[in-house]
Amino acid sequence: xxxxxxxxxxxxxxxxxxxxxxxxxxxxxxxxxxxxxxxxxxxxxxxxxxxxxxxxxxxxxxxxxxxxxxxxxxxxxxxxxxxxxxxxxxxxxxxxxxxxxxxxxxxxxxxxxxxxxxxxxxxxxxxxxxxxxxxxxxxxxxxxxxxxxxxxxxxxxxxxxxxxxxxxxxxxxxxxxxxxxxxxxxxxxxxxxxxxxxxxxxxxxxxxxxxxxxxxxxxxxxxxxxxxxxxxxxxxxxxxxxxxxxxxxxxxxxxxxxxxxxxxxxxxxxxxxxxxxxxxxxxxxxxxxxxxxxxxxxxxxxxxxxxxxxxxxxxxxxxxxxxxxxxxxxxxx
Amino acid sequence: xxxxxxxxxxxxxxxxxxxxxxxxxxxxxxxxxxxxxxxxxxxxxxxxxxxxxxxxxxxxxxxxxxxxxxxxxxxxxxxxxxxxxxxxxxxxxxxxxxxxxxxxxxxxxxxxxxxxxxxxxxxxxxxxxxxxxxxxxxxxxxxxxxxxxxxxxxxxxxxxxxxxxxxxxxxxxxxxxxxxxxxxxxxxxxxxxxxxxxxxxxxxxxxxxxxxxxxxxxxxxxxxxxxxxxxxxxxxxxxxxxxxxxxxxxxxxxxxxxxxxxxxxxxxxxxxxxxxxxxxxxxxxxxxxxxxxxxxxxxxxxxxxxxxxxxxxxxxxxxxxxxxxxxxxxxxxxxxxxxxxxxxxxxxxxxxxxxxxx
Amino acid sequence: xxxxxxxxxxxxxxxxxxxxxxxxxxxxxxxxxxxxxxxxxxxxxxxxxxxxxxxxxxxxxxxxxxxxxxxxxxxxxxxxxxxxxxxxxxxxxxxxxxxxxxxxxxxxxxxxxxxxxxxxxxxxxxxxxxxxxxxxxxxxxxxxxxxxxxxxxxxxxxxxxxxxxxxxxxxxxxxxxxxxxxxxxxxxxxxxxxxxxxxxxxxxxxxxxxxxxxxxxxxxxxxxxxxxxxxxxxxxxxxxxxxxxxxxxxxxxxxxxxxxxxxxxxxxxxxxxxxxxxxxxxxxxxxxxxxxxxxxxxxxxxx
Numbered sequence: 001x002x003x004x005x006x007x008x009x010x011x012x013x014x015x016x017x018x019x020x021x022x023x024x025x026x027x028x029x030x031x032x033x034x035x036x037x038x039x040x041x042x043x044x045x046x047x048x049x050x051x052x053x054x055x056x057x058x059x060x061x062x063x064x065x066x067x068x069x070x071x072x073x074x075x076x077x078x079x080x081x082x083x084x085x086x087x088x089x090x091x092x093x094x095x096x097x098x099x100x101x102x103x104x105x106x107x108x109x110x111x112x113x114x115x116x117x118x119x120x121x122x123x124x125x126x127x128x129x130x131x132x133x134x135x136x137x138x139x140x141x142x143x144x145x146x147x148x149x150x151x152x153x154x155x156x157x158x159x160x161x162x163x164x165x166x167x168x169x170x171x172x173x174x175x176x177x178x179x180x181x182x183x184x185x186x187x188x189x190x191x192x193x194x195x196x197x198x199x200x201x202x203x204x205x206x207x208x209x210x211x212x213x214x215x216x217x218x219x220x221x222x223x224x225x226x227x228x229x230x231x232x233x234x235x236x237x238x239x240x241x242x243x244x245x246x247x248x249x250x251x252x253x254x255x256x257x258x259x260x261x262x263x264x265x266x267x268x269x270x271x272x273x274x275x276x277x278x279x280x281x282x283x284x285x286x287x288x289x290x291x292x293x294x295x296x297x298x299x300x301x302x303x304x305x306x307x308x309x310x311x312x313x314x315x316x317x318x319x320x321x322x323x324x325x326x327x328x329x330x331x332x333x
Numbered sequence: 334x335x336x337x338x339x340x341x342x343x344x345x346x347x348x349x350x351x352x353x354x355x356x357x358x359x360x361x362x363x364x365x366x367x368x369x370x371x372x373x374x375x376x377x378x379x380x381x382x383x384x385x386x387x388x389x390x391x392x393x394x395x396x397x398x399x400x401x402x403x404x405x406x407x408x409x410x411x412x413x414x415x416x417x418x419x420x421x422x423x424x425x426x427x428x429x430x431x432x433x434x435x436x437x438x439x440x441x442x443x444x445x446x447x448x449x450x451x452x453x454x455x456x457x458x459x460x461x462x463x464x465x466x467x468x469x470x471x472x473x474x475x476x477x478x479x480x481x482x483x484x485x486x487x488x489x490x491x492x493x494x495x496x497x498x499x500x501x502x503x504x505x506x507x508x509x510x511x512x513x514x515x516x517x518x519x520x521x522x523x524x525x526x527x528x529x530x531x532x533x534x535x536x537x538x539x540x541x542x543x544x545x546x547x548x549x550x551x552x553x554x555x556x557x558x559x560x561x562x563x564x565x566x567x568x569x570x571x572x573x574x575x576x577x578x579x580x581x582x583x584x585x586x587x588x589x590x591x592x593x594x595x596x597x598x599x600x601x602x603x604x605x606x607x608x609x610x611x612x613x614x615x616x617x618x619x620x621x622x623x624x625x626x627x628x629x630x631x632x633x634x635x636x637x638x639x640x641x642x643x644x645x646x647x648x649x650x651x652x653x654x655x656x657x658x659x660x661x662x663x664x665x666x667x668x669x670x671x672x673x674x675x676x677x678x679x680x681x682x683x684x685x686x687x688x689x690x691x
Numbered sequence: 692x693x694x695x696x697x698x699x700x701x702x703x704x705x706x707x708x709x710x711x712x713x714x715x716x717x718x719x720x721x722x723x724x725x726x727x728x729x730x731x732x733x734x735x736x737x738x739x740x741x742x743x744x745x746x747x748x749x750x751x752x753x754x755x756x757x758x759x760x761x762x763x764x765x766x767x768x769x770x771x772x773x774x775x776x777x778x779x780x781x782x783x784x785x786x787x788x789x790x791x792x793x794x795x796x797x798x799x800x801x802x803x804x805x806x807x808x809x810x811x812x813x814x815x816x817x818x819x820x821x822x823x824x825x826x827x828x829x830x831x832x833x834x835x836x837x838x839x840x841x842x843x844x845x846x847x848x849x850x851x852x853x854x855x856x857x858x859x860x861x862x863x864x865x866x867x868x869x870x871x872x873x874x875x876x877x878x879x880x881x882x883x884x885x886x887x888x889x890x891x892x893x894x895x896x897x898x899x900x901x902x903x904x905x906x907x908x909x910x911x912x913x914x915x916x917x918x919x920x921x922x923x924x925x926x927x928x929x930x931x932x933x934x935x936x937x938x939x940x941x942x943x944x945x946x947x948x949x950x951x952x953x954x955x956x957x958x959x960x961x962x963x964x965x966x967x968x969x970x971x972x973x974x975x976x977x978x979x980x981x982x983x984x985x986x987x988x989x990x991x992x993x994x
Binding site for chain 3: 029031032035036038039040042043044045046047049050052053056057059060107108109110111112114115119128131132133134135137138139140141142143144145146148149150151193196224225226227229247250251253254255256257261281284285288289300303306307310311313314315318
């Protein structure tokens with residue numbers, strides 16, 4: 001028994017009083033509604049969890065916040081034994097390491113994205129895509145292990161050489177002083193490797209949504225590939241790329257383990273990029289296990305700060321890429 | 334997807350079985366000569382945490398003890414003396430390793446009276462990594478200035494004064510210290526306070542407000558790792574870890590004015606004339622004697638006098654007496670100094686004070 | 692014809708004058724430089740990747756054998772020799788439990804977003820927040836579970852699984868929603884036209900059609916969770932023997948063992964860390980490849 005064609009009934013109808021109760025209709029109305037509520041509850045879970053994270057971590061961190069007041073963010077005196085919790089040097093470290101990572105990763109990621117989207121010969125496209133995926137698949141702790149055991153000691157020699165050549169130069173000399181394998185720079189380099197995949201993949205999607213006729217128009221007018229990209233691709237991708245960079249920033253700020261292993265654990269605000277430093281997520285990973293009382297609360301406070309910072313950055317990035325996405329139809333996320 | 338999970342879990346089960354087998358299939362069944370406590374111990378799990386200074390020794394003793402008592406599992410988590418003491422306060426562990434005595438103010442935080450059981454002693458080395466330099470000697474005042482950051486390069490005047498005739502490079506000094514609450518830090522800084530006098534202005538304690546720019550390592554092995562991978566680094570590391578990591582360490586000038594190498598004999602010499610308190614705490618730092626190594630660190634296991642559980646209490650007592658018998662024989666091989674006879678005999682006598690419920 | 696074109700804009704074909712020829716040369720030079728720069732970027736990304744993989748294969752390969760995979764972790768930290776058995780078991784158990792929690796909930800949430808909520812206000816908010824949640828640092832998840840679970844119930848494998856589940860949930864939601872969007876509306880309409888209720892349509896028509904895509908997305912989420920360290924650091928504790936009970940007592944996992952051993956000065960634990968790293972990467976790569984195979988093989992009819 002085949003029901004009449006669906007033209008007589010709107011497709012969105014739920015099983016209401018008017019619907020025929022045939023043998024194919026399973027379950028009562030109650031079951032249908034229950035299922036809907038279960039799905040809704042699962043969806044709400046996201047909001048609940050996010051809210052709980054904010055609430056419970058802030059509550060646990062209150063003793064430290066109360067102890068330090070606004071000085072938690074503005075003071076650079078970090079002396080847990082003496083009950084002084086100024087996080088400024090860690091905030092500085094997080095920002096510096098993220099900045100170094102972005103400076104390295106953004107050009108490289110853009111290049112990779114352009115390569116995959118525009119330049120690559122057919123047979124190179126897939127391998128390079130896999131290369132980027134592989135960069136993303138390596139766990140953070142393996143990056144850290146490699147950094148601390150292999151990369152760090154090797155690159156320290158390069159730092160020492162650089163400092164020897166540039167020691168006299170006014171600004172650079174200061175930047176390169178105190179060269180060590182475990183430093184802001186090493187953490188920044190490894191972080192750059194880790195955020196490259198996310199910046200690359202989002203840039204790729206942004207580039208893929210540039211209307212084809214714009215590109216062909218540029219070629220038709222005799223543009224070289226570089227001029228086509230500069231004239232057609234970049235202008236319409238600008239906002240999307242900004243979003244990609246911000247997502248990379250968010251990832252860099254929150255990256256914990258690799259940074260914890262190679263940053264040197266020295267809380268200091270300094271221009272010596274080749275010297276040791278410390279970052280918020282890193283110090284939590286390194287010292288939480290042994291911390292008690294207000295010290296522990298302060299470390300949880302770092303978690304609160306990180307949560308706030310990454311949520312804000314991600315929301316901003318969403319808004320920016322959302323605007324870019326809405327311009328085109330059927331963009332795959 | 335369910336199929337995958339099934340396969341995964343069966344693999345896991347297989348591995349678990351294999352893991353368990355190789356764990357229990359030890360040489361315990363070989364009919365070896367048993368200890369004086371020949372009664373078979375009831376199965377129990379003992380958890381401990383604390384000093385990383387004594388960790389290599391405890392691990393070896395645990396391994397050997399577990400072979401002879403197959404039902405008893407002992408987990409020692411390390412984490413620093415501060416963590417061990419806090420864990421014992423909270424009842425999270427059954428015993429704690431600590432190189433520093435409990436502050437009077439903290440005694441009330443414990444769940445009941447506890448006992449100090451000395452285990453071994455060892456030198457705290459001033460380890461360094463400097464290409465081209467294999468041996469150094471340092472006086473306490475110089476060490477103080479290095480760790481305070483006042484001396485910044487290896488060819489500074491103070492270091493040169495301590496080492497006449499040695500060619501010192503101009504490498505920058507990288508100081509490595511502990512990030513966690515550490516008994517080793519406490520002993521090292523107490524030594525500096527006693528020995529360097531006014532030259533040492535940072536206080537002494539389990540955690541210290543170190544000057545900016547120095548690197549922090551987690552545990553003794555973390556500090557050892559920083560030193561071994563960084564040219565120009567210097568730090569305080571326990572003897573056993575320093576030797577195992579092939580670090581060079583400096584001779585330190587002792588109270589009698591002699592530069593003494595960090596050796597087990599130097600540690601034993603420091604222990605020989607020490608005053609033992611009734612609760613078995615003692616202080617071998619900055620000891621008298623020509624051969625005494627001035628930075629000798631004591632270390633204890635602390636546990637509650639009144640044990641709550643029969644099996645655990647019996648296991649703990651057996652483990653401690655094992656430390657005083659076979660453990661002491663193993664000490665030298667792992668680069669720890671055994672206890673002096675005076676200390677040991679008092680410790681063994683104190684074992685009877687442990688109250689184990691029937 | 693020989694007029695100079697405006698700077699940077701469309702230019703003339705076939706340069707005739709020397710100025711035009713020079714201009715064309717310059718443009719070609721820039722283009723070649725650009726090409727070279729892009730290829731350099733690929734190299735800059737590839738070289739360290741190969742360096743890491745090579746190092747892991749070489750150093751890990753030296754250590755990994757059946758003993759390594761099954762023996763317990765040595766009591767004496769600085770000794771050489773196997774193994775990492777308990778860590779492997781721990782990783783599988785904890786990740787498995789996290790998957791059991793996150794995947795069903797994630798699928799149901801995605802069903803709400805795509806089938807019920809669609810474009811309404813609440814659904815938009817959940818979508819945005821779900822994206823935001825993927826960006827929350829994993830250490831914050833660990834601290835979160837520490838405050839609400841560990842402080843009350845102690846360290847356990849389950850606490851670690853909770854933290855990993857929080858991490859996986861938004862990833863599963865996003866990928867599942869994408870897949871559901873690709874299920875043709877016609878399938879739904881036909882089912883509804885035949886008289887099935889909404890719930891029944893979803894459960895018997897939409898989801899089965901989407902299973903390959905959902906599986907693939909879930910496998911990628913599992914691969915991501917298996918490699919995470921930070922959420923496990925303060926929730927799982929450490930042990931050196933296998934603990935099959937997720938709810939009582941401490942446990943251990945490959946990433947946390949690597950983290951602990953990376954800080955050791957002795958070759959023994961560092962070797963074990965490399966071996967654990969190799970095992971972990973193999974696990975992650977296998978899961979990722981599986982996800983790709985599932986997508987390619989089974990999702991074809993859908994696209």
